[in-house]
Amino acid sequence: MLNSFKTPQRIALIGGASEIGNAVLRSLPQDGIEEVIRFDRQTSGFDAAIENARREVVSSMFTKDLDVAIIAIGALGNQESTTEEANLLRVIEVNYLATAHLLYLIASKMVTQGHGKILVISSFAQERPRIDNFAYGSTKAAIDFYARGLSHKLKNSGVEIKILRPGFVLTRMTQGMKPAPFSISAEQAGKIGAKLLQGRSTIAYAPTILRYVAIIFRNLPEIIFRRLG
């Protein structure tokens, strides 16, 4: 249960090795947290790509009330697989299919308990297709869309969906890539994610200035945008 300081008691981190996910956890007020459950491939053998594994993991989270779930699984695609086709299937499977399914399953359980918060990690890449990451961006656009819709649907249920849209975050996933403008550390992204979880808004960019950059980014005429790319 959340206490009167809005401090969560039990938290689940799906994608337990995620640097952003762990940074969010570290930035939450630590005084009331009693239990953090982590699910990842390395330590708990959780493979988000398996449908039944997702169901099992979610039901195992709700032995007691769960206050916060952070869904921090994600694939960038280009490093893990060799062909473009394999990349495409991989990012759709992890970033959209598995994430949306987990979001649905967790939200349904939280509706029954009448409270809970879920943090979904979207991306700045979902704003507009760019030549170097549009497959990844399309999956983030899809999960962002679904999460916004679900958030609206659940507005009177006591369950809140929070959407974090990080820009370029310096993590293992982006290692070796050339940092984009406004790049930040996982720690900084985590701070913004934690603030989002505790506050009233649904969506936050990391860094926050990207919110305004996004407006320009979205509205640039295609002809100029393509030249920039």
Add this chain to the structure above:
Amino acid sequence: MDEVLSSSTGWGRSIHARSFDRSENIVEMQKTIRSIGGERGALAVGLRRSYGDSALNSGGLHLSSHQLQSVSMNPTSGVIRVGAGLSIASLETIALRAGYFPAVVPGTGFVTVGGAIAADIHGKSHHKTGAFSSMVMSMKVMYSDSSVRELQPTGPTSKHFWATVGGMGLTGIIVEAELQLSPVEGNHFNVHEKRSCDLNELLFDLKTADLEHDHTVAWIDLSGSYCGRGIVGMGDFAESFSKKFRNSPKQINFPLKPKGSLITPITVGAFNSMWFKKPLNSGTSSVRAFCHPLDGVNNWNRVYGEDGFLQYQFSIPDGEEEFLFTVLAKLRELKAASFLGVLKRFGASSPGYLSFPSPGWTLAVDLPVSIPNLERTLNEFDAELVNRKGRVYLVKDSRLRAEYLPAMYPHLNEWKEIRDEMDPQKLWNSDQARRLGLC
């Protein structure tokens, strides 16, 4: 259940829940309990004066005791049988008309009899009378199998009785109670007050006042230098009837709905300095002005803004007074000013397994939740309380960590066993129970 979820909050307005709310009579309640499904259970609720989440059941059912208002009284013995939804304020009015008064009344009249039993509340008279349960001769409780059973403080039903006293509504729904009222001749209080310049003096004055008066309490100034200065209030029921106090005074509404808290070190400091220097009360006082001073203003809890506040109330045994000095020093460090700091001595404890009062001191402090580092400091207080055999009061609590509970309430395991026996289906539940692992 096809009802719409409604949102409710504890009196501190810092903790919220969405649940299904119903107000029913006994027969309807029985039907509801028989048909109830799902895992979130049900909880009886009254006038929602518990500060935190003891009367909240997220995703589950709230069964309001509002319709349980029956009253029947034996005017010669002073025994009154009342529905659990009756407020203490109404009970006082009814009792006074017949020449009686409840020996134990809390700081607000807006709690129900059911709530008073479920929290085993105390009042300014605790050093003489004990807690509310000392007045309860018997009660009717609705079990999770929908049967209504009569429980008594002694005899074969006594275990269930004392598990329900202070049991936070987690053993069943209290539907009716038989209370022994005390005969009185007057209709008001004779009161007087004394100023004490620091904590040592305040403790001494309160101890002395307890020897001579039936009702005592101290207001403590939690601002400025935090030296523990305060005002000891003493009162005894008057032996004469005064026309002046025939009608109960009017209530005004708190006129603002501030976004942020109006309680800051500056406003509190100014108020407290003024209050400390106010002319001391000496003479007569109405029941409400003396017993329930804050009831004159409706919705005063809004003064803390949208984030709300909490009340931290703890008790410590005699000999552990040093802890009170620690609390003052720490609150000063935090710049946590409070206009409501209440100090009181407790007499003997009741046999309730989870009953709060135990011999020694109790301090209650209202604090806005927005004070930085407050959560950590209160956790440190709790750890210290465990060392000193103190405890926090569950009906005020909204943030205690579950790990401290067993040490604070040594009869917790016995209570849990009786609870499981009374409610094998595990129907009764609350957010506080989930937070603290009570059920």
